[in-house]
Amino acid sequence: MDQKKLNDWLDSRKKRKSLMTADHLVPKILEGNIEALSTAITLLESTLSEDKSESDQMIQQLLPHSGKSVRIGITGVPGVGKSSFIEEFGLMLTEIGHKVAVLAIDPSSGESGGSILGDKTRMKELSKHPKVFIRPTAAGTTLGGVARATRESIFLCEVAGFDVIIIETVGVGQSETMVHSMVDFFLLLMLSGAGDELQGIKRGIMEMADALVITKADGENEKKAEMASREYANAMHLFPPKKSEWVPLSFTCSSQEKKNIDKVWATIESFENQTKINGWFKEHRHIQDKYWLRETLKEMILDEFFENTELVEQLRLKEEQVFNDEISSFQAAEFLFKAFNSKSRGTN
Amino acid sequence: MDQKKLNDWLDSRKKRKSLMTADHLVPKILEGNIEALSTAITLLESTLSEDKSESDQMIQQLLPHSGKSVRIGITGVPGVGKSSFIEEFGLMLTEIGHKVAVLAIDPSSGESGGSILGDKTRMKELSKHPKVFIRPTAAGTTLGGVARATRESIFLCEVAGFDVIIIETVGVGQSETMVHSMVDFFLLLMLSGAGDELQGIKRGIMEMADALVITKADGENEKKAEMASREYANAMHLFPPKKSEWVPLSFTCSSQEKKNIDKVWATIESFENQTKINGWFKEHRHIQDKYWLRETLKEMILDEFFENTELVEQLRLKEEQVFNDEISSFQAAEFLFKAFNSKSRGTN
Numbered sequence: 001m002d003q004k005k006l007n008d009w010l011d012s013r014k015k016r017k018s019l020m021t022a023d024h025l026v027p028k029i030l031e032g033n034i035e036a037l038s039t040a041i042t043l044l045e046s047t048l049s050e051d052k053s054e055s056d057q058m059i060q061q062l063l064p065h066s067g068k069s070v071r072i073g074i075t076g077v078p079g080v081g082k083s084s085f086i087e088e089f090g091l092m093l094t095e096i097g098h099k100v101a102v103l104a105i106d107p108s109s110g111e112s113g114g115s116i117l118g119d120k121t122r123m124k125e126l127s128k129h130p131k132v133f134i135r136p137t138a139a140g141t142t143l144g145g146v147a148r149a150t151r152e153s154i155f156l157c158e159v160a161g162f163d164v165i166i167i168e169t170v171g172v173g174q175s176e177t178m179v180h181s182m183v184d185f186f187l188l189l190m191l192s193g194a195g196d197e198l199q200g201i202k203r204g205i206m207e208m209a210d211a212l213v214i215t216k217a218d219g220e221n222e223k224k225a226e227m228a229s230r231e232y233a234n235a236m237h238l239f240p241p242k243k244s245e246w247v248p249l250s251f252t253c254s255s256q257e258k259k260n261i262d263k264v265w266a267t268i269e270s271f272e273n274q275t276k277i278n279g280w281f282k283e284h285r286h287i288q289d290k291y292w293l294r295e296t297l298k299e300m301i302l303d304e305f306f307e308n309t310e311l312v313e314q315l316r317l318k319e320e321q322v323f324n325d326e327i328s329s330f331q332a333a334e335f336l337f338k339a340f341n342s343k344s345r346g347t348n
Numbered sequence: 349m350d351q352k353k354l355n356d357w358l359d360s361r362k363k364r365k366s367l368m369t370a371d372h373l374v375p376k377i378l379e380g381n382i383e384a385l386s387t388a389i390t391l392l393e394s395t396l397s398e399d400k401s402e403s404d405q406m407i408q409q410l411l412p413h414s415g416k417s418v419r420i421g422i423t424g425v426p427g428v429g430k431s432s433f434i435e436e437f438g439l440m441l442t443e444i445g446h447k448v449a450v451l452a453i454d455p456s457s458g459e460s461g462g463s464i465l466g467d468k469t470r471m472k473e474l475s476k477h478p479k480v481f482i483r484p485t486a487a488g489t490t491l492g493g494v495a496r497a498t499r500e501s502i503f504l505c506e507v508a509g510f511d512v513i514i515i516e517t518v519g520v521g522q523s524e525t526m527v528h529s530m531v532d533f534f535l536l537l538m539l540s541g542a543g544d545e546l547q548g549i550k551r552g553i554m555e556m557a558d559a560l561v562i563t564k565a566d567g568e569n570e571k572k573a574e575m576a577s578r579e580y581a582n583a584m585h586l587f588p589p590k591k592s593e594w595v596p597l598s599f600t601c602s603s604q605e606k607k608n609i610d611k612v613w614a615t616i617e618s619f620e621n622q623t624k625i626n627g628w629f630k631e632h633r634h635i636q637d638k639y640w641l642r643e644t645l646k647e648m649i650l651d652e653f654f655e656n657t658e659l660v661e662q663l664r665l666k667e668e669q670v671f672n673d674e675i676s677s678f679q680a681a682e683f684l685f686k687a688f689n690s691k692s693r694g695t696n
Contacts, residue, residue, distance in 0.1 A: 063673065301650060325414055330500065332641050337648040
């Protein structure tokens, strides 16, 4: 690297650093500046320790300003038409005066390298709208890391004045449970399939849903979608009642024909009203906060072991001994626990 | 308490202590003494620290003697006829020369105080048989505690010469996943219901099953049971292939008419043969050992926090601050993590 290039690099690094500070970002976020919001999320997704401390300061400074919003989880298998739905749903919301943030979580993106949700081109109109903020998951992070980043991103979006936060995820794996644990309302999008309507998605995910919407109810598909919707409505009647006292709805919609998109919002508003009256809305958020406080704490404590290369090497050795029936798995655990404790004592 | 009573109490305590020692129990367990086996399991279920160290010594002394067995998980909703099935199944196994241990796990017993599985009278013949050992869960323990006690009980039963270990659980909640993670073969008992055959039990539990047996296939119920069995067989064909390369079977049985009870055992033997040839049997146990080693270790590490009254009190205070929006749940977690670390440093 010659001197000029080095200087350029140092300059750009300095510039980046001056932009990625709490002092620079906080006032801009409070103004609702989308670029600053985006930089702030990059900052809190960073694993560099200097970024981490800056990000903590930023959150601390913003805490008194916490905003108000309704948090909506949207899930459904690939091909159900999530992008088209969110495009129409988001545009409709902006038309009636809302500011919309879409945070997309794709648990597979970490492994595959490419996110199937990250492509902004899939929501063409929405992503260009000045009152809309769209952000995919940071690639290459763990589910725990994604959870933390998403939770803090929700907070930042709210502080920046976004009053509808959509958390989008693919209807497979563990990410729905995670999303369910950080939203107020959980929307499940489904296709009308051929037969066996109930087998397409795990029952557990259906039980989490506050509304189930059959997409692509247009043209020849309309009748089939209506039938599927009735079948689901019957199935959902058998589920145990929800703590929110909310009775989940099932109906059809068409993004192409812009049909019933407003009904989804009316449903969410009705849910919000009902649960604010019966106290669930606030209670639910408290339960979620408590859950995330404990989850984060557990993760931090366990990382002390599982991010220590020496202890992990000892774990590997003990695993071998268990395989060879030299010790039981419980004795191995006890040995490693003692090693962990004396390690903590030594390094602190 | 007068002096005589006190002396009696001290005597009985001394006697109990002399019986509940590794030195006393180990040789008796190796002889297959059922009373000693029972005392040994009581010892390892105990939470007293003196019992804990004695129990650890006992396990250590027994390790070189580890026995051979096939471990069978049996689950099904209440009313499916688990007791009647296990009674007939167990008696059949003793007739062909096996020694059978039945460990019953009832996750609800801890809360309700009474175990629906604990009652020995529900397997009248079997519980009196000299080659059979039946043991319910210790009441009032956590799922983690039950897991550990059950894993160690399996080991003790094997060392005592029991070559068929049945782990029985109720087909509801999380206990199946736990049982699945400690057995070689997982058997799901089901009833032929009216319609909607697939809705009775969670799909996830059906996917874990190596065989699905429709009970009570006798009298008027026989045809319905046959039909249900075929429906399940079709449904199971759609499941992803198992790592064991075993193709799950579905068939009917009747405990009352002692029909097909032997077919269940033939199926398990066939599974054992096949998976011992393709290597899965051993590989699967290694995967389970590794899993339990890590789970136990995590539990021990987290207990350091969650069994420390001072830290738990601090957690409670931080939860309140989060509720009042004074700090974020992540900041609270970081504070508590630091408190945990300085606590460890202080007390060690």
